Amino acid sequence: MAIGFYSYLIGAVAFLFFSLLLATSxxxxxxxxxxxxxxxVTAIWAAILALQAWFNTLPSRLIWSxxxxxxxVWLIFFRQLLHSSVKITPDQTSPFKNYQYYIxxxxxxxxxxxxxxxxxxxxxxxxxAPRFQLVGHIxxxxxxxxxxxxxxxxxxxDQRWNIKFVCLAVGGMFVYDxxxxxxxxxxxxxxxxxxxxxxxxxxxxxxxxxVSAIRNRDWAVGIFISxxxxxxxxxxxxxxxxxxxxxxxGYYIKLYGGEWGTxxxxxxxxxxxxxxxxxxxxxxxxxxxxVFLSKNFFSYVYDYRxxxxxxxxxxxxxxxxxxxxxxxxxxxAELVESPAGVLWVLDGSGDxxxxxxxxxxxxxxxxxxxxxxxxxxxxxxxxxxxxHEMAKSPDIYANMDRPGWLAxxxxxxxxxxxxxxxRLYGLILLNQPRANVDWNWEVIELLKTAGKQAAxxxxxxxxxxxxxxxxxxxxxxxxxxxxxxxxxxxxxxxSLIVRNAERHQDNPEFMKDAIKTVDxxxxxxxxxxxxxxxxxxxxxxxxxxxxxxxxxxxxxxxKQNPVPSFEVIGTSNLEVLADGDRLASTFxxxxxxxxxxxxxxxxxxxxxxPIENKAIVYVDDNGHGMDENFIRTRLFKPFQTTKGVTxxxxxxxxxxxxxxSLGGEMHVQSEVDWGTVFSIVLPLIVDEQHATMRSEGVxx
Numbered sequence: 001m002a003i004g005f006y007s008y009l010i011g012a013v014a015f016l017f018f019s020l021l022l023a024t025s026x027x028x029x030x031x032x033x034x035x036x037x038x039x040x041v042t043a044i045w046a047a048i049l050a051l052q053a054w055f056n057t058l059p060s061r062l063i064w065s066x067x068x069x070x071x072x073v074w075l076i077f078f079r080q081l082l083h084s085s086v087k088i089t090p091d092q093t094s095p096f097k098n099y100q101y102y103i104x105x106x107x108x109x110x111x112x113x114x115x116x117x118x119x120x121x122x123x124x125x126x127x128x129a130p131r132f133q134l135v136g137h138i139x140x141x142x143x144x145x146x147x148x149x150x151x152x153x154x155x156x157x158d159q160r161w162n163i164k165f166v167c168l169a170v171g172g173m174f175v176y177d178x179x180x181x182x183x184x185x186x187x188x189x190x191x192x193x194x195x196x197x198x199x200x201x202x203x204x205x206x207x208x209x210x211v212s213a214i215r216n217r218d219w220a221v222g223i224f225i226s227x228x229x230x231x232x233x234x235x236x237x238x239x240x241x242x243x244x245x246x247x248x249x250g251y252y253i254k255l256y257g258g259e260w261g262t263x264x265x266x267x268x269x270x271x272x273x274x275x276x277x278x279x280x281x282x283x284x285x286x287x288x289x290x291v292f293l294s295k296n297f298f299s300y301v302y303d304y305r306x307x308x309x310x311x312x313x314x315x316x317x318x319x320x321x322x323x324x325x326x327x328x329x330x331x332x333a334e335l336v337e338s339p340a341g342v343l344w345v346l347d348g349s350g351d352x353x354x355x356x357x358x359x360x361x362x363x364x365x366x367x368x369x370x371x372x373x374x375x376x377x378x379x380x381x382x383x384x385x386x387x388h389e390m391a392k393s394p395d396i397y398a399n400m401d402r403p404g405w406l407a408x409x410x411x412x413x414x415x416x417x418x419x420x421x422x423r424l425y426g427l428i429l430l431n432q433p434r435a436n437v438d439w440n441w442e443v444i445e446l447l448k449t450a451g452k453q454a455a456x457x458x459x460x461x462x463x464x465x466x467x468x469x470x471x472x473x474x475x476x477x478x479x480x481x482x483x484x485x486x487x488x489x490x491x492x493x494x495s496l497i498v499r500n501a502e503r504h505q506d507n508p509e510f511m512k513d514a515i516k517t518v519d520x521x522x523x524x525x526x527x528x529x530x531x532x533x534x535x536x537x538x539x540x541x542x543x544x545x546x547x548x549x550x551x552x553x554x555x556x557x558x559k560q561n562p563v564p565s566f567e568v569i570g571t572s573n574l575e576v577l578a579d580g581d582r583l584a585s586t587f588x589x590x591x592x593x594x595x596x597x598x599x600x601x602x603x604x605x606x607x608x609x610p611i612e613n614k615a616i617v618y619v620d621d622n623g624h625g626m627d628e629n630f631i632r633t634r635l636f637k638p639f640q641t642t643k644g645v646t647x648x649x650x651x652x653x654x655x656x657x658x659x660x661s662l663g664g665e666m667h668v669q670s671e672v673d674w675g676t677v678f679s680i681v682l683p684l685i686v687d688e689q690h691a692t693m694r695s696e697g698v699x700x
Contacts, residue, residue: 004053004192008199012046014206015039022213034077035213045070046199053196064114071140071177072107074170078147079103102143110136131188137181144174166212169205176201307335311450315457324461325356328454329428332416333358335446336437338430342409344368345418345426345458349660352426361431362409374403378417379424384447385415386439416447418455425455494521541662543685544583546574546615550608553587561600564591564619569609575685576615578662586655590619590678593652597623597676614664615682622675631668 019039022032045066052058079099113133148171155163176198184190314331315324322330329341340359344352350370357364368375377400378385387406390397406412411431418426428451437443497514504510547568554566576583594604598621607618626635636653656666663683670676 002054004196004199005050007196008046008050008053011199011201011203012043012050014203015043015046018206018210019043021210034073034080035209038073038077039209041070041073042202046202049199061114065111067137068107068110068114071137071144072103074173075099075103075140075144075147078144078151078170082147082151099143099147103140106136106140106143110140131185134181134185138178138185141174141178141181145171145178148174163212165208169208169212173202173205307446310334311453315454322358323356324457326358328418328458329356329358329430331454332428332447332450333430335450336414336430336443337433337435338413339434340411340431342429343426344428345462346424355426359431361429362411365405365408368405372403372405374400375424375427378415378427382417382419384417384444384451387412387415389439414447416451418451418458420452420455420459425459428454494518541577541579544576544578544580546576546617546682546684547608549576549580549584550587550606550617553584553591554606556584556588557591557595560592560595562595562598562602562604564595564604564606567605567607569607574608574610574615576662576682577685578682582658583662586658586680587617587619589652589655590680594619594621594623594676594678597621597625599623610684613684613686615684617680617682619678619680620675625672625674625676626668626670627672631670635668 019036022036022039048058048062048066052063082099110133113136148167152160152164152167180190180194180198183194311331314327314334317327320327325343325345329343333339333341340361341357342354342361342364343356344365345355347353352368352370352372352375354364354366377398381398381400383397385397385400387402390400390402394400409429409431412429413432414430416428416430417424418428494517497517500510501514551566554564557564591604591606595602598604603622605618605620607620609616609618636656659666659680659682665681667679667681668676669679
């Protein structure tokens with residue numbers, strides 16, 4: 001056909017002209033000679049196909065032989081470029097060493113199918129069947145795409161401009177061949193339109209190859225083997241083989257499906273493609289591939305430079321939606337393909353409090369006590385603890401007992417200590433990985449080192465937060481100076497009224513004016529007191545009747561609606577050691593917050609209940625409630641208020657800290673649109689010895 005003739009003629013002329021330019025100007029390098037040879041073969045290949053399109057008399061063996069030679073030469077060119085340029089470190093095995101065998105086997109099979117089929121056909125009728133020959137051409141195109149992808153991805157970024165155009169050109173040729181022969185395999189014939197257009201298409205390769213030839217005349221491209229390229233190349237190869245198998249399956253469905261064959265084939269192919277997309281986006285599958293390649297292609301599990309850069313990048317990246325605590329979990333989880341984890345960090349009381357979760361590690365454990373034996377032993381042995389290994393070989397971990405709080409985390413796998421110097425600053429629990437990870441010294445040491453890095457970042461952020469709060473307290477103290485000035489003015493106004501009262505007490509106008517002044521002073525002092533409440537230093541602790549303190553606090557809040565109700569469980573004498581004013585102020589603050597949340601028509605209920613050696617004061621309201629994130633990040637943070645200018649934002653923080661200073665604790669349970677329950681737990685005085693110990697700061 002005239003169209004096919006002119007199409008391949010254009011390709012032949014373009015590559016012949018380019019070959020002449022290469023022959024007259026190229027340096028005598030291996031890469032240059034191979035490129036010249038590949039271009040000459042391509043020119044001859046295009047010329048033969050042009051003659052066949054015009055005369056249609058050339059033997060089919062010649063056509064298919066030059067087709068095989070043309071593809072093989074380009075494969076050898078890229079394989080040689082990789083082999084001569086790649087730099088392999090002692091811990092690596094070249095993933096390219098077997099490609100020569102793949103190319104040779106594929107080319108030998110296809111050439112045998114061309115020349116030996118008449119001889120062996122009586123004995124091996126199906127071995128050289130046309131469908132298998134098409135599969136061979138598809139495999140060679142797939143090998144070419146993988147080789148080009150590996151060459152480009154492993155080339156240093158500053159040298160990719162040397163080769164990107166030749167990769168694009170020849171890669172496009174292999175993609176076109178893949179499409180041509182896949183279509184032929186599906187429909188049992190080569191599409192003449194696709195075949196004829198190929199000559200003009202390859203002519204477009206010449207300018208792109210010329211640019212790369214000018215940029216890199218000796219083809220001495222410096223490349224390195226990265227774990228990423230092995231992963232992506234393996235994925236590409238696997239996806240290509242999968243699509244090939246699905247295409248063959250679709251062909252047989254159409255062949256034997258009767259009148260429904262075409263419809264079923266379309267449904268099958270689309271379904272197979274969707275399944276491939278699901279597999280490619282599967283985190284578990286990617287993890288298994290990555291672990292498998294690390295075990296089989298490299299002597300060491302990790303590329304330490306790359307892993308360390310990833311850890312630093314994850315911990316220091318502030319522009320993400322994840323806070324530092326979650327990024328610390330993520331940095332360690334990615335090292336071992338773990339999908340979830342939880343972080344506990346040391347707080348001022350010496351306990352380890354839950355700071356963040358990542359994924360779905362299990363039911364939350366909010367606090368690990370400082371007396372916990374498991375944590376104490378971990379701080380001594382300074383090891384990353386594999387819980388499965390600990391169950392099988394407890395002697396490795398100094399016969400540590402599995403703590404009870406781990407029952408909340410059924411998928412727990414590893415606990416990583418976060419050491420800051422000699423101090424155990426925190427610990428991270430990681431769930432079982434998506435793929436089986438060999439537990440060896442590499443994994444242990446990398447997790448331990450990454451844990452130290454995470455601890456330093458967390459400690460630095462906590463120090464910055466503490467400094468910020470100290471500065472806020474400094475500002476608060478400056479505010480107190482202004483408040484003292486206002487109080488001085490109020491005192492001066494009231495003193496003036498007292499001095500003038502004896503002379504003008506019978507004057508109705510004076511009395512009216514005095515009442516207005518007093519009313520204004522009371523209002524102003526009330527506002528100042530509401531801001532300064534709980535801000536003073538603690539007075540000496542004394543023995544108090546807790547029931548009486550709570551009763552007075554409830555009574556003081558009856559002036560505001562809703563009026564709180566009060567209930568006492570039991571009749572025992574409940575005594576605590578505390579400062580009466582501060583403890584009453586703590587209860588009043590919590591009750592007032594409940595009243596504000598419930599609104600005038602809501603309900604607030606206060607209940608006092610003794611449990612063993614402790615007393616619990618519950619303050620329950622049916623207000624708008626709070627979500628978990630607000631409770632964890634804002635409720636007990638100083639200078640965080642939802643009351644606008646009327647609140648200082650330190651009431652909840654100071655109340656909790658004072659309760660903790662008494663050896664107690666304040667808990668919050670809340671749900672949006674349901675309400676809130678504050679639980680204030682206080683230790684009771686059992687005997688005089690215990691009272692003395694508490695007054696000296698020893699909590700029991």
